[in-house]
Amino acid sequence: MIGLVFKELWGRKRRMAGSLVAVFLGVTFLTGTLVLGDTLAASIDGYFSSAYGKTDVTVRNATKVSDEPWGARGQIDASVLGKVRQVKGVANAEPTIEGSGQLLGKDGAIIQSRGPRTAGNWKTDPKLNPYRLAEGHAPRAPDEVVINKMFADEGHLKIGDRTAVLTPEKVPVTVVGISMFGDEEAFGETSFTAFSLEGAREHVAKGSDRISGVAIRADGVGQAELASRVRDVLPAGVEAISNKAQVEEGMSLVETGFLRIFRTVLAAFGGVALLVAAFSIHNTFAITMAQRTRESALLRALGAGRWQVVAIVGFEALVIGAAATLAGLAGGYGFAALLRQLFTRFRIGIAMEGLTVAGTTFMIAVPVGLLVTFVAALGPALKASRVPPLAALREVAAETSRPSETRVIVGAVFAAVAVGTVVFGALTEQMAMAAAGAVVTVVAMVVLGPVAARPVAALLGGPAARLRGVSGTLARDNASRNPGRTAGAATALMIGVGVVTLMTVFIGSLRASLEDGVAGSFKGPIVVDAGGNETGGFSTALVQDAAKLPQVSDIAGIGTGSMRVDDEPSTVAVADPSSLRRVLDLDVTQGGLNDAGTFAVSKKVADDNGWRVGTAVGVTFADGTAQKLAVGAVYNNTDITGDYLVPRTVWDAHTRQSLATKAFVVLKPDASVASARQALTTLAKPYGAPDIESRDEFVTAQTEDMAGFITVVYGMLILAIVIALLGIANTLSLAVHERTRELGLLRAVGATRPQIRSMVRWESVIVALFGTGGGLGLGVFLGWGLGSALGNPFAPAPVQMAVIAVVGAIAGALAAIRPARRASRLAILSAIAAP
Known part of the structure; x- marks a missing residue:
């Protein structure tokens, strides 16, 4: 039986190449992210070990x-x-x-x-x-x-x-x-x-x-x-x-904080890549097992049991998985080196010298690569084992053309549960509920893919049929004829595009939330901005000097710091509340900010702790001084101040370095914004020249730190889309092989090589558009749900969505280049004579 497996693999090298590449890229992605996490951990450990010299x-x-x-x-x-x-x-x-x-x-x-x-x-x-x-x-x-x-x-x-x-x-x-x-x-x-x-x-x-x-x-x-x-x-x-x-203390804090988040994010992207690869592998095995229906039946007729057929296919999967995983481990090292350069280029994390490979990387990547390949092939293997021996004596359809009623019912139930859960989580702002609904949504999408494939492919193929005549019509019919195959090829792309779209919508929602928060709280035209570095900022004397400018009506500076609030380490905003209320509207719901000594908290914190105006809250400053501060105000808008607002008169009693990181400026009615900016720029030079920004520039600056990370995220997600496109190309290649006689007959009745190429290309475009469109819909829906669960407004980016749609169509055409060329070059007589 083992000899049969290797003979089968050797005889169908081209057919299995796509699976090898899919597993290789998935394991490469996973290994690379694991190695990068190990490298960052080792780098941080080295920094901490050297941070105190030989103290x-x-x-x-x-x-x-x-x-x-x-x-x-x-x-x-x-x-x-x-x-x-x-x-x-x-x-x-x-x-x-x-x-x-x-x-x-x-x-x-x-x-x-x-x-x-x-x-x-x-x-x-x-x-x-x-x-x-x-x-x-x-x-x-x-x-x-x-x-x-x-x-x-x-x-x-x-x-x-x-x-x-x-x-x-x-x-x-x-x-x-x-x-x-x-x-x-x-x-x-x-x-x-x-x-x-x-x-x-x-x-x-x-x-x-x-x-x-x-x-x-x-x-x-x-x-x-x-x-x-x-x-x-x-x-x-x-x-x-x-x-x-x-x-050890420092490393523990890193491991449970930044590094855990870093590893989780990287692992999530690795998981996306492997999930996409799994669909590509599953689709490949589903097609090849359908093509080998008579072969499986013949094995059964010769005495092979059902589990022997399953074992043959499973062993094939493990051989492919092992070869691709070993190659993926080597590729992952190179991919980690590339990621390290990207993270260094965009200054994400800390400098990482060399690469560190921990034993856990092999312990995770190898079993996962093998398991993903085996599980992806298990479904087709079980299906092949059910082929009756008599099927060897007659023609058998390679694949069913219609989804079963069970699939329709189960998919509809999953879809209803998924939509209801996401919507409920979004409306009640429960992130865990919305996230659970997102997972169920992906499951529903996979189950219902073949159900939607036939009508959607027919709809998407309509323009091709009208514009490209017979070639377009045949492409549409081919995509509709096997909805399971079309859905399988498109699902991998759908997931990749869906994650990209989800990130795009989610980030747009975060930016819109910040814009709404600033626009709703600050009506002035100018912000003095020194960034968000807690040890950075400018002297509060700058605020006092700026208040004397003839153009300035009101100005309030705000800084940040750390202290224990109710015995929990917390980041707080530091300001003069009586000045702050004149330039910011924090939407105060209880109490007021008229007194310079007012301690204020957000409504969320107040509700969570049962605090109200007059409640005495225990705080501890960095110098070790503990005291009680009475809540003087509760506010809703936390975009600028966060959850705690500590009066500067209280804060400065416990520090010898009083800093502000931002100052919000309101001008007099007759003052020129341009002249005020110029005066503030000149005034700020001796204070380190913090940026003098308009309100819109300030909002943009708050999201600049995301730019480098977003670029790296998109770069990693592109790999998942590449894996999906390879899956489409592999599916088309297998379909061309399956339809060899059909293509020969088309050539015999007058179809030209360009027409055959056009047919295959348009079929690929239809599949790609199906995957891209489904991914866009999935990403927009989940982006809305997860963003709303965090209380962010829905802010899709139509330009980015249009770009993703166009790229999906172009990528579909590119994925078909090789299969289309191969289809057009088939010899007519040999193709007609093919079994």
């Missing part, structure tokens, strides 16, 4: 206010340093000072970065300092600094240049050194400007009584033991942690 123990504030692995902690009393140095086993201990510090480039503007923008002290002990000097010398005076090579290059700065650092006050400095983080030009995209200890105390810590922590090097004692000894001399609210524990 053995770190002393820090015990209050955790952020779930980000690099979230800043509050300062501690500088007197801790002296106590730590007296502990037995401490070889050396140096203070760590770190805070917001934005380096200005040669042009006087802030050097932008996606990572934290920090400043602090240069540690003199090389073992405690994760940075090393690549050029120049360490800072010796308070106005001398060492800067990362990455930001020196981006800011066009070199040794000896004069520039400034915003802390947030503007501090003029001289660059005396260029640093490297090991062999890297920076720690991820973290900008670190190193002052001398004296300079850091003056400009970052704002005094000599507070430090960020203490870095300790051990002398003849283990990290855990030394950390235990140091804890004994620390005051309340201060903790000691070993380097090993600190690295």
Whole structure:
């Protein structure tokens, strides 16, 4: 039986090529995404392992206010340093000072970065300092600094240049050194400007009584033991942690946060590619098993049992799956290298040097590749096993031309459940319900595909019949004649196009939500925008200076920060509520924002926690101070402020670096927008030159961070569509092989080669349009459902939809090139004589 399997495969090499390619591309996609996830995890682990140099123990504030692995902690009393140095086993201990510090480039503007923008002290002990000097010398005076090579290059700065650092006050400095983080030009995209200890105390810590922590090097004692000894001399609210524990803590936060999301997104795209590949494989086996009906019957007549027939087909699938999977593992490595370049190019994640392949990648990719191929072939195999032995003695139709009543009924039930679930989830804003409905919708689409294929193919083929005459008519009839085959070929494309359309609609909905939120809350024409970096921004003095401009009627600055609210790490907005209410309409439902000391929360948070105006909420600031804040207002519009609004008078009592990231400007009735923008641009230059934007420009800027990620997403989804088009091409090739005698007869009665080519091409276009149209409908429906479940408005993109439709038709024509050429070149007499 094994010999029969290999003889069957060898005799039908061309027929199985499409399945091999489909599995290969699917496994390549999956392996590549897994390798990229492993590489990113290894890179982050390497960064964390090097982040503290060869520090053995770190002393820090015990209050955790952020779930980000690099979230800043509050300062501690500088007197801790002296106590730590007296502990037995401490070889050396140096203070760590770190805070917001934005380096200005040669042009006087802030050097932008996606990572934290920090400043602090240069540690003199090389073992405690994760940075090393690549050029120049360490800072010796308070106005001398060492800067990362990455930001020196981006800011066009070199040794000896004069520039400034915003802390947030503007501090003029001289660059005396260029640093490297090991062999890297920076720690991820973290900008670190190193002052001398004296300079850091003056400009970052704002005094000599507070430090960020203490870095300790051990002398003849283990990290855990030394950390235990140091804890004994620390005051309340201060903790000691070993380097090993600190690295594990950081990696744990990454694994449960960013990296888990990253891996999930990549795995989802890998799943889409494999699902599309599975449909292509299933379609190939369905056609080939239908073509081998008499062969299966003959095996049964010679004594083979039903399960032996299933075993033959299953073994064929496993051989194909194994060969394609092994090739896909190698292809996945190359694909991961390509993805790494894309993510680096669009600055998504952190820099990834080299590729890391974990054992789990093989443990996942190999079984999945084999299983997908086997499961895809199982249905056709079971169908082949049911062929009666007598079928070997008579002509048997290759495939049924009409879907069964059972399929129609089951499909209708699935469709009703799917639509109802998605609509209910959308109307009640229950994301889990809408997502479950989306899965059922895909199942319903697969079941009902053959039911819809005949009438839809006839409808789509109408223009071809009118425009291309006999060739178009035959193409339409061929597509309608075997609805199961047409649906099978189109389903793979339908899923790929559906996911692309879903992403397009979903992202459009997010943008529309943001636009509606800003338009509904801010009526002014100008926004001073420093981006969303929590360690970035500008001094609140800029807001005070801007308020004095003759064109400005009202202005309010807003910043962001981290604190514990009701004992949960939370991101909060920081502003003067009484000023904010004059420029923003937050749709306050309870209380008011008239008082500068008002603590406000969103309606969702208030409802979830049972809070109302007057409720005392426990909060803890980064410096460890805990207190109660009474809710003074509840609001609906969270697009700009998020869920919590903390008054700046309260916030500034717990920080020495008060920053704003945005300022919303309302002009006087007779003021010119152009002149106001010019005045604000000039005023903002000493503050790092934040962007002066119109309201529309501000909305666009909020979605710019999506652009790079969206590009990579679309690039990965294109691969799924390519797999689907290969499936269409393979289906047409098999159909051409099946219709060899029919094509020979057409040639014999006068059909020309161009007519045969046209017939096959139009059949491919009809199938592609069926898949593309179904994918567009599926994507728009699910995009509406999932977007509405999140409370976003429905915002389809008609231009993108039209482009997808045109690309689908063109791709269908391209997929038919090879099958059409092969069909037109068949020798007439040989084709007529074919069995």
